[in-house]
Amino acid sequence: MDLKRFDRAAECEWRIAAHGAMRVPAVIFASESLMRDMDDKVFEQITNVASLPGIVTAAYAMPDAHWGYGFPIGGVAAFDPDDGGVISAGGVGFDISCGVRTLHTGVTESDVRRVQVRLADRLFARIPAGVGSTGALRFAPRELDTILAGGARWAVEQGYGRPDDLARIEERGCVADAAPDAVSDAAKRRQRDEMGTLGSGNHYLEVQVVTDTYDARLAEAFSIERGEVLVSIHCGSRGLGHQIGTDYLREMAISAKQQGITLPDRELACARIDSSLGQRYLGAMRAAINCALANRQILTHITRQVFADVIPDAALSLLYDVSHNTCKVEQHVVGGEARRVFVHRKGATRAFGPGHPDLPEALRDAGQPVLIGGSMGTASYILAGSAGAMQRSFGSACHGAGRGMSRHEAAKRWNGRSVIDELAARGILIRSLSARGVAEEAPGAYHDVGAVVDAAELAGLARKVARLEPLVCVKG
Template identity: 55%
Template sequence: MNIKLLQQDAPCRWRLEKHGQMNVDAVFFGDKDIILQLDDTTLAQVRDVASLPGVVGPVCAMPDAHSGYGFPIGGVGAFDQERGVVSAGGVGFDISCGVRTITTGLKRQDLFSCDAKLADLLFRRIPCGTGEGGEIILEGCDMDEMLLGGASWAVGMGMGRPEDLGRIECNGRNTFADPSKVSIQAKQRMRNQMGSLGSGNHYLEVQYVETIYDRKTAEAFGIAEEDVLVSVHCGSRGLGHQIAKEYLPLMEKAAPAFGIKLPSRDIACAPIRSELGQDYLGAMGAGINCALANRQVLTHLIRECFAELFPKADLKLLYDVSHNTCHKEEFLIKGNRKSVYVHRKGATRALGPGHPELPREFRKTGQPVIIGGSMGTASYILAGTAEAADISFSSCCHGAGRAMSRAQARKAFKGNRIQNELGRKGIIVHTASVRGIAEEAPDAYKDVDSVVLATERAGISRMIAKLRPILCIKG
């Protein structure tokens, strides 16, 4: 990217002033090296988002931003509830893809003689890979109840604890879901997928806490050095993909009738107040609930696996947060409290201290924010800041962000070699696809340490803990 196009407002904050068709400014987060690595496609996509009707600025690109479908991945755009639009490309195909982290009550040394057994057990019990499903079959009313209930549905079915729900975005269930707006084909694709990881960058990782940066907040989160944690990264599986696949062409076709000139067909959208916009929101809400239910069922399976090998382990949910969503939220904009629809695509919600949506135990600290690594790299736990509400619509990064496309990674890396190299470092990787390991090779991503440090320096989240992988189950 030509850095001369940007004006640096603060550490790790760069402003692109509105010009051309842009209705609002854009803000890019990152140090100089991160900004220079951004490609022209990402810049163009940010400009496109900033040109949509009813956008409320600024449009944001997180330190892990890279080009995606429609919105850039790592992109945040907020839209006025009366004049704005909702975009299926602004949420993405893997609706409510997100990550949850679970504490175990174990220390790293407790796994020294059992890590291989645990890896084998988790790989046997957790369905992973393209098209792989589980034992739960959902049809008819059962499917609709899941799409309405989210994680609450799973807990009601005995797959979780009531106290889990307070540690999940929207208390495990969003209320605007409308299963009637989800097609039969989308539901059919989810028929046997509940409680499965899927493929691509989805994973289950057993980790240990290597470094604590803020002991007081870490204590509030229930974590300390050498603690064993489990993180799960997955989403709404084929159901979410099908919803996006169906609504994107509908939005593109309807755009002229709404008087919307699309800068790109990938960024197809519809007015929030239109029938099509409301239909998509209902379907997307059902997709969010599907993902929350899926991660809850996976948590139940993980607890069963740990119980077999570690009867004294107590697996408690730290937090679950999504990073492919659109939610109605309130912010102070130009001195007025306004409701806006915030699209976060590959970006994580990061509520600051005192926010009323946070459970009581996190009101003083801010929301736990989970930043995933890639097999051999670190993951992080951050905390949201009050300043982020004004800077980034309470949003921050969600991972390292790709530095190579999947095709480029397959050419550059060999899955077996990556798996062996990680094994020599003491990291066990089980996978349904060796090709998937090549696509998700650690070096195919940006430096997660730099991304997280830039996130903190920009003021949109605080570093709390650094995690290292022990074993990883890849889709």
């Protein structure tokens, strides 16, 4: 990307002054090297976002930003409903509420190494993964509506997990005002067999060891120690979320002109927040968030069963669960006043700072755990949300490494079987049904997650707490 088009406001903050149709500036949080490696499309897309009606303060992109559908992946923007603000299906994404859940195990790397192959095989046998994967659970439409309204709370009530899990889940496991009746029959049909499955692409279940801690106080607050094994689950709302995105993007594109909205890009199709269409989409999107929360809760239950069989001493307690790809109604300071805004985060994670009332009491003084997934075979990170994020990015931070090349290009460059063998030689066991899928997700297809995390910290969006390396990865 050509850096001459930006004003450098700080070491990891690059600004685009409002010009043309832009209503607000655009800001990218990244180091110089990450900026140079970014696709030029990020510049185009973030400036387009800045031109949407009702946007406040600025349009933001995180250090892992790359080209997406409409919004860049890693894009954050907030809209004021009292100023004609919009809700954009492209600003949420197709994989609604894709997110990460991380669990403690209470066991060490040596405990896992002794049974590593057996653990990998059992997890792979029990956790359905891959394109079109289906699980053992089947739900009739009326039952699925209950899930879409109840989220992880429904799952816990059905015996999938523990009541104390809910305090460690964003929105305490269930988003209010979900509207299952705003979800199409086609979306529900796609989901009826997919609860308790990982899906494909960059989704995974990973057994990880803590190799480093950076802040002793925060590590203690999160109960993280070097040498401990954690488990992270990365997945979303599966076919249901994708179908909701497809359904509403089409309807928003058709209705935009009727609502007096000029779209700089058809992929930014949106609706006024207070319109009937906007409200229906919000209800459907919230139902998809609850679907994803229930899905991760079921997968947690299955994971606990596997660990109980293979490593009986393990006690899988939940550290935190946070979503990407959402739009949330939140209170933020805009122009010196607290205002109710609709915050789109697409490929970005909420990163609320210390003292925020939405955080569980046990974590409130430290700030929200920010769970950063690495690319397959590379490190992941746990960060803590900061006051800086509340001031600079509507309480948001990056969510991963960010793709550096397309899946098609990665599949041409790498051989999946070779990637699996190379990682096995490093002590990392990969389990996947698809060699091509492994090639598409090869570590080299992504940017350096360590550089992304460092940039987020330097930009004041979050603070590093711990670094994790994979031992076992069940890949979608």
